[in-house]
Amino acid sequence: MLRVLVYQYDIVWENPDLNHIRIEEQLGKFFATDWADIVVLPEFFATGFTMNGACAQDMQGKSLTFLKYVSQKFSSAVVGSVPVAENGLIYNRSLFVTPEGIVYQYDKKHLFRMSSENDLYSPGKCRTVFEYKGWKIALNVCYDLRFPVWSRNVENQYDLMIDVASWPVQRIAAAQILAKARAIENQCYYIFANRSGDSPYEKYNGGSMIVDYKGNDIAAGENGMLLTADLDLEGLRKFRYAPWALSTIRGIPAALQTSLIPLISAILPR
Numbered sequence: 001m002l003r004v005l006v007y008q009y010d011i012v013w014e015n016p017d018l019n020h021i022r023i024e025e026q027l028g029k030f031f032a033t034d035w036a037d038i039v040v041l042p043e044f045f046a047t048g049f050t051m052n053g054a055c056a057q058d059m060q061g062k063s064l065t066f067l068k069y070v071s072q073k074f075s076s077a078v079v080g081s082v083p084v085a086e087n088g089l090i091y092n093r094s095l096f097v098t099p100e101g102i103v104y105q106y107d108k109k110h111l112f113r114m115s116s117e118n119d120l121y122s123p124g125k126c127r128t129v130f131e132y133k134g135w136k137i138a139l140n141v142c143y144d145l146r147f148p149v150w151s152r153n154v155e156n157q158y159d160l161m162i163d164v165a166s167w168p169v170q171r172i173a174a175a176q177i178l179a180k181a182r183a184i185e186n187q188c189y190y191i192f193a194n195r196s197g198d199s200p201y202e203k204y205n206g207g208s209m210i211v212d213y214k215g216n217d218i219a220a221g222e223n224g225m226l227l228t229a230d231l232d233l234e235g236l237r238k239f240r241y242a243p244w245a246l247s248t249i250r251g252i253p254a255a256l257q258t259s260l261i262p263l264i265s266a267i268l269p270r
Contacts, residue, residue, distance in 0.1 A: 002135055002160070005036035006219070006227040008206040010197025014055055016046035020066045024073075030226060031074045037133060039070075040243060041080030042164055042195035043092070049166040051120050056085035066242050067097040073097050077132060081108070081141050081164050089122040094139045094164055104130045108141035109150055115201075117143075123135075134139060135159050141177070142166055145178045145192070153186035159236055160189045167194050168202040176209055176217075183211040187240050189231050196223040213239055 007026060010019045028083045029038065046063045047055045047270045057063055077098045084093040092108035107124025111117040127150075129138045138158035142165040144150055149163065161182065167175045173194065183190035189212055196206040210219040210229040213236050219227040 001099065001194075001232040002038065002133060002233065003029065003036045003040045004040065004191060004210060004229055004231060006040045006191060006193045006208045006210065007210045008042060008194055008196050008221070008227070009224060010046040010204075011042065011045065011195050011199070012047045013199055014050055014052060016055075016063055018061070019046045021082075023066075024070055026226075027070060034228070036076050036228065038162075038189055039074070039076050039078045040164065040193040042163055042193055042249050043081045043094075043166040044083065045080035045164070045195075046082065049055055049115070049202070050083065051116060052084075053090055056083040056090045058085055064097070064103070064176075067095055068101055068103075071097045071099050072101070079162055079164065084122070090120055091124065091269070092117070092121050092141055092160075093140050094128075096132075096137070096139060096162070098132065099130060102138075104139070106139035106141070108144060110143045110147050112143045113247055114264075129158050135231075137162060139163075143180065145175060148182065148185065151187055153185060156187070157241060158188060159233060160191070160231065161186070162191045163193065165192060165194045166199075166202075166204065167207070169205045169207075170203075172205060172207040176207060176220075179209050179211050180217070181213040183213055184215040187213045187236070188239075189213060189236070228261060 054104045067078050075212055079096040081094040084091050094106045096104040106128035109122055109124045111121055115208040136158045145163055179190050179192040191207045194206055194208045195204045206222040208227055209217045212218050219229040221227050
């Protein structure tokens with residue numbers, strides 16, 4: 001099992017120091033009585049969805065330093081996105097930080113031009129998939145959710161997709177449907193971690209979800225709630241490689257399907 005925690009909260013606008021303090025306080029209360037393998041924060045967890053280039057940090061900036069600190073303090077991986085300045089460009093970068101200080105990064109591919117995100121930020125060029133605690137994990141950021149080809153899980157490259165988001169209340173119903181669709185079509189767990197509260201430009205109501213590979217929301221909630229769920233890798237694998245999958249192959253007699261099951265089960269990836 002992999003235990004995950006989603007923290008959706010009202011982000012103080014363009015104030016990393018205060019947001020860091022509030023996150024640490026809330027996680028401290030949670031970890032005093034509970035635990036999680038992964039903590040998921042929203043998109044631009046320390047600033048809100050800002051188009052202010054002055055908020056961009058480098059990879060030695062305070063928000064990445066903070067993620068490393070809380071990851072080590074609570075012995076849990078932590079993920080969230082940060083505006084990162086690098087080589088003269090700015091990226092909306094999702095950072096997955098382990099307690100050992102390992103950092104996996106993904107730059108948002110699909111920028112939200114309706115908020116002029118593409119005027120300030122540069123798009124990422126490649127997917128990120130890595131392994132953590134036996135799970136193959138991929139990263140998305142917000143609007144990437146709308147592009148199924150980008151998330152296509154070819155040859156089961158990943159088991160879990162983590163999507164950090166700033167999805168406003170007027171479009172949250174669409175986001176929740178899309179999260180379920182991505183989970184179903186890719187036979188994976190999908191974490192959609194949204195923010196709550198208000199920014200100068202939008203209102204947010206949380207609406208975060210943890211969705212299983214059948215499209216069931218195994219955890220969901222609105223403003224200010226902490227969501228937790230236990231993800232079952234063995235259950236996912238059994239679902240992917242279940243004997244009934246053979247019945248979808250036309251032209252194979254039932255008796256032959258039965259005899260092929262042990263062979264196919266032995267050679268399919270785990």
